Amino acid sequence: MSTIHIRNVEIVTLDDEGTIYHDADLVIRDGRIEHIGVAPPDLQADEVVDGRGRVAMPGLVNSHCHSPMTFERGWAEDLPFDRWLNEKIWVAESALTPDDVYWGAALAACEMIRSGTVAFNDHYFYMDRVAEVVRESGMKAALTWCVFGIGQEAEVGPGLEGTVEWIKETHNSADGRIRTFLGPHSPYICPPEFLERVVGIAHDLGLGIHLHLAESEGQVQQSLERYGLRPVQHVDSLGVFDVPGGCVAAHCLAIDEKDTAILAEKGVHVPHCPITYMKLAMPFPPLKDRLEAGVNVCLGTDGPGSNADMDLFATIRQTALIHKYQLRDPAAIPGDLALRMATRNSARALGFEEMGVLAVGRPADLILVNLDAPHMRPVHSLIANLVHCAKGGDVTDVMVDGRWLMRNRELKTLDEERILREAERHALAMVSRGMKQMREYRA
């Protein structure tokens, strides 16, 4: 490895104190940050980067997505959640091949790197193929192979036992860049006995669980009828929150005070994906209660089939806006909070504890954002401009473990031209194959 010296750069560290440096130095040696602020005068760097007109900040982390669903971007529009799943998404996925997943995830990786995302928590099928993309791209990821537990004909891939074999080979691979979770889809699909089996495996292998939870009032009613418990309390009673690798419970939209207290007490990580909720017209609660209760709220895009894109800067801005508006309180989600949710909080959810802050000794997982653009000037507040003005396309450079994945807007690890071509070809072929409905959502 080598020494990289970024000079004359603005630095937003997102450390506990919210330290910001102006016209400063950032020195990276062997993949980690060695100096922030002032570089030693005798520093001999292998590469010197002019940081003028740029702000360095921690790379963004997508805490919940379905990256190969780039193939379903624009494929299921203007539908409510049940019809979106039953008539479009779960139908298209019946024709899905492992190659489709590879190219869909590769397309997503290009998009994520271009918009400043360095790590993602993926929940989908054929994760062995997404792992290839992670290895090749240089990104970090927590990969979750989704399983349903209602019969092999409803699974996409080898089912629970097969995914466990894959997890054993894959967890903490690629120099620690790839982590894994067990991935039961949700308590509204997966039977309780199946969830208990997953919990047992999590304990045996020291893993976490990543699932969807409490997305609607309909799901709450259904859970009360079936089990006499609300979804959060139902999965808690099965031990889902007590697994050694922690639980990532996406969404948690329909929850009450007792649910919130459980999520906080059990240290559950809750990805919040507001663009999906708005696009599918799902109701969602204010974040204030769960933030005040100490729940680790993190940000995600969800899949491109529901969000449409994977630009976390859009999610950061929408998170601040929608909650200010919803509470009629401009101080809701203040300052750098939305940035922290998309960096430190999300990284914690993935199990990358060292990520999400720029500090000496931490891995150099960082991005440079262009300030020399009309919508980014003047700079009264770097934080305000990053939250409310920056777009994914303003990211100029992306680094993971000290390695450039993008330099001056050029992708360094992926063949973008080929990926665009192959992804288009595979996506169009997928939706023209014979498709059937594989399972039914009812709530």
Ligand SMILES: [Zn+2]
């Ligand atoms: Zn999801």
